[in-house]
Amino acid sequence: MxxxxxxxxxxxPCDNCSTTSPLMNIYIKNEPTNYCSFCVEMxxxxxxxxxxxxxxxxxxxxxxxxxxxxxxxxxxxxxxHQVAEKxxxxxxxxxxxxxxxxxxxxxxxxxxxxxxxxxxxxxxxDGKVIVWDGFTLNKExxxxxxxxxxxxxxxxxxxxAIACGGLDNKCSVYPLSLDKNENLAAKKKSVAMHTNYxxxxxxxxxxxxxLTSSGDGTCALWDVESGQLLQSFHGHTAxxxxxxxxxxxxxxxxxxxxxxxxxNVWDMRSGQNVQSxxxxxxxxxxxxYYPSGDAFASASDDATCRLYDLRADxxxxxxxxxxxxxxxSSLDFSxxxxxxxxxxxxxxxxIWDVLxxxxxxxxxxxxxxxxxxxxxxxxxxxxxxxxxxxLRIWA
Amino acid sequence: xxxRMARDMTDKEILKMExxxxxKEVSTPRTPxxxxxQETISFVEGLAADDPLIKGVPDDKNPYKGDKGGxxxx
Numbered sequence: 001m002x003x004x005x006x007x008x009x010x011x012x013p014c015d016n017c018s019t020t021s022p023l024m025n026i027y028i029k030n031e032p033t034n035y036c037s038f039c040v041e042m043x044x045x046x047x048x049x050x051x052x053x054x055x056x057x058x059x060x061x062x063x064x065x066x067x068x069x070x071x072x073x074x075x076x077x078x079x080x081h082q083v084a085e086k087x088x089x090x091x092x093x094x095x096x097x098x099x100x101x102x103x104x105x106x107x108x109x110x111x112x113x114x115x116x117x118x119x120x121x122x123x124x125x126d127g128k129v130i131v132w133d134g135f136t137l138n139k140e141x142x143x144x145x146x147x148x149x150x151x152x153x154x155x156x157x158x159x160x161a162i163a164c165g166g167l168d169n170k171c172s173v174y175p176l177s178l179d180k181n182e183n184l185a186a187k188k189k190s191v192a193m194h195t196n197y198x199x200x201x202x203x204x205x206x207x208x209x210x211l212t213s214s215g216d217g218t219c220a221l222w223d224v225e226s227g228q229l230l231q232s233f234h235g236h237t238a239x240x241x242x243x244x245x246x247x248x249x250x251x252x253x254x255x256x257x258x259x260x261x262x263x264n265v266w267d268m269r270s271g272q273n274v275q276s277x278x279x280x281x282x283x284x285x286x287x288x289y290y291p292s293g294d295a296f297a298s299a300s301d302d303a304t305c306r307l308y309d310l311r312a313d314x315x316x317x318x319x320x321x322x323x324x325x326x327x328x329s330s331l332d333f334s335x336x337x338x339x340x341x342x343x344x345x346x347x348x349x350x351i352w353d354v355l356x357x358x359x360x361x362x363x364x365x366x367x368x369x370x371x372x373x374x375x376x377x378x379x380x381x382x383x384x385x386x387x388x389x390x391l392r393i394w395a
Numbered sequence: 396x397x398x399r400m401a402r403d404m405t406d407k408e409i410l411k412m413e414x415x416x417x418x419k420e421v422s423t424p425r426t427p428x429x430x431x432x433q434e435t436i437s438f439v440e441g442l443a444a445d446d447p448l449i450k451g452v453p454d455d456k457n458p459y460k461g462d463k464g465g466x467x468x469x
Contacts, residue, residue, distance in 0.1 A: 042418075057410040064417040075427045083432040087440065094451055098459035118458070135458050195400070217401045235416065237401040237409055273416060275423060292438045294431070309432070313425040316432060336442035337435070338449060355436055380447040381459060395452070395459045 010034055016043075038067065072314045080307070080316045084355035090338060093351065097365050098381070099393040101132055103139055106148075108385035109166070110372050114155045117378045121162045122391055123150035129164045131176065134376075134383070134393055143174055143184045152200045156207040163191070163210055165198035171212050173224055192222045200243045204268075211254060211268075213240040219256050221268060233266050235273040242286045247293045255296045257284030263298050265310065277308050279315045286330045291337040301327035305342050307354065319352040321359060330372045335379025343370030343384055349394075365392055 010023040014036035023034040028043075035043070041063055106126035113120050119140070123129045127148045131141040147168040154163045156173075165171040171192035174184050192198065196215035203210055204221075209230065213219045219233040219240055238259035246253045252268040263284055265275040282301035289296045295309045295316070303324050307317040319340060326346035333340055333354070340352040341363075349363035349370055368387035375382050381395035401409060443449060 042421075054407055054410065057407060057414060061410060061414050061417060064414065064421060068417060068421050071421060072425065075425055077427050078429040078432070080428070080432045080435070083429060084436055087436060090449060093449065095448060234400065235412070237413075276416060276420060290435075291442075292435065294438075295435065309428065309435070311426045312428045312431045313423050314428065316428055334446050334448045336446035336449065337439045338443050338446060355439060375448070378447070380452060380457070382448065393459060395448070395457060 014039055041067070072312075075312055076314060080355065081357040084357075087355060089356065090353050090360050093339075093361050095351070095361065095363060095382070095394050097363075097392050098395045099134060099137060100365075101134075101137060101391040101393070102389070103130055103132075103142075104128060104389045106389060107368070107387040108371060108389060108391055109149065109151045110153045110164075111374060111383055111385040111391055112153055112155045112162075113374055113376050113383065114159045115157055115377050116159055117376050117380070119155070119159065120383055120391075121153050121155050121164075122385055123153035123164050123166070124389070125149050129153055129162065129174075131162065132391075134381075141176060141184055145172075149197070152198050152212075154202050154210075156203050157205065158207050161207055163201050163203065165192065165201060165212075167197050169194045169197060169214070169216075171198050171201045171210060171222070173210070189224070189227075191224050191227050192220060193227075194218070194220070196239070199239065199241045202243065202245055204245060205248050211243060211245065213243040213256055213258075215239040217258070219243055219254075219266065231268065231271045233264075233271055233273070235264055235266075235276070236260050236262060241284060244288050244296065246289050247291065249293060251293075255287045255289060257287040257298050259283045261300075263287055263296070263308065265296075275310065275313060277315065279306060280304070282327070285328065288331055288333065291333055291335065297331055297333070297340060299328035299331040299342055303327055303344075305331050305340060305352065307340075317354070317357055319350075319357065319359075324350065329370060330374075332373050332375045332382070334375055341373045341375065341382055343373040345369045347386070347388075349373060349382075349384055363394055366390070 015033045016039040021036040104124040108124050111122040118134050121131050127145045129143040149167045151166040161175045163173045170190050173189045192212045194214035194216050200213040210222045217236045221231040236258045240256050240258040243256040255265050257263040261280045263277045264273050280300040284298045284300050286299040297307045299305050304320040309316045326344050328342045330343040340354050342350045347366045351361040353360050366386040370384050370386050372385040383393050385391045
């Protein structure tokens with residue numbers, strides 16, 4: 001499909017990039033030169049000041065998007081499931097509900113595991129944040145928030161604090177006290193301030209910094225102690241719904257996804273958007289890094305989950321089925337990266353074989369949408385949170 | 396990139412921002428899918444044997460099997 005046709009009198013190495021291709025005879029500063037069509041386009045994009053209109057910018061954007069697709073397609077030599085044909089299928093899984101956590105008065109919107117692999121924190125539309133012991137079902141702390149719809153919560157790496165927020169547009173940190181009688185709400189520390197709802201939050205490698213995503217279209221990195229904004233990340237053109245930090249061994253990046261159907265990978269230090277993917281057909285509700293750090297997956301209202309390889313810079317797998325028509329709200333990987341757990345709006349959790357691309361199992365039990373799915377830090381169990389006011393632990 | 400939010404920008408400024416981003420991304424270094432997928436598969440095969448959700452955990456080692464959490468009263 002050509003976006004322009006021209007008489008190609010010359011064929012040979014481009015004067016700019018040396019690729020052998022049909023060449024356009026052009027004049028640069030009155031000197032006759034031969035550029036390939038790609039370099040002509042790149043050059044045309046450079047001086048975009050005079051005569052820029054909405055239409056001309058749109059055209060440049062469209063042709064660059066096509067170029068990007070072509071560049072990515074050149075390396076698309078094979079599909080992931082084809083390379084995975086030779087490996088054995090996953091043996092039958094024996095995963096069942098082991099715990100049902102009841103206590104929230106309304107939809108549970110988010111949960112996070114503590115590094116000790118047994119405690120977890122959950123937040124709800126009822127404005128409460130609860131810290132549970134997953135083994136004993138004990139509710140260790142219950143914090144009332146000043147707003148309803150607490151959409152995000154996270155456990156600090158030390159296990160000594162939690163962060164949460166939602167419609168209050170803030171992310172607040174609560175230190176967890178061993179004294180059960182202590183009023184946790186009194187020790188609250190407001191860290192992040194956005195201009196729209198808080199959709200996601202996570203501590204970085206320490207208790208000292210928090211990364212947030214917001215309905216205001218931005219992500220931000222904050223210093224917990226001072227509440228200072230350390231870095232902000234701009235690039236999404238609609239609400240950001242989710243973010244995930246790269247596994248610590250693979251460096252300082254994180255991925256975000258949102259209502260603009262884009263998943264963006266960011267450099268935390270520079271604030272730059274280093275890679276961007278737009279293959280979903282609807283809002284991206286959740287993004288999660290692959291255990292190796294070389295890929296990430298996204299869950300969308302378009303009823304699919306997709307895997308993107310960061311080194312190949314493209315989507316390498318789509319997890320979908322004709323019979324699955326409801327949006328996916330959340331996803332997580334098993335320890336080895338072989339299984340992908342997706343929480344769906346049809347109340348089920350589908351388990352996919354990441355490599356072969358087929359569904360291996362389904363988990364039934366929730367009586368309303370599944371809002372969050374997270375595998376425990378040691379990979380022994382999965383916790384799901386639901387609009388049916390409960391959480392379930394499966395193992 | 397002046398660091399402003401999308402909703403405060405005009406359509407033209409948003410298009411310019413997207414265009415600048417695309418220009419950067421066209422030159423991102425990339426490697427073939429086949430080789431990367433092979434590495435991913437090797438990564439998984441190295442860990443799959445110890446993936447508790449795949450191979451299961453013996454009842455006596457599984458904190459969730461057995462009593463659905465109770466208190467021990469002494």
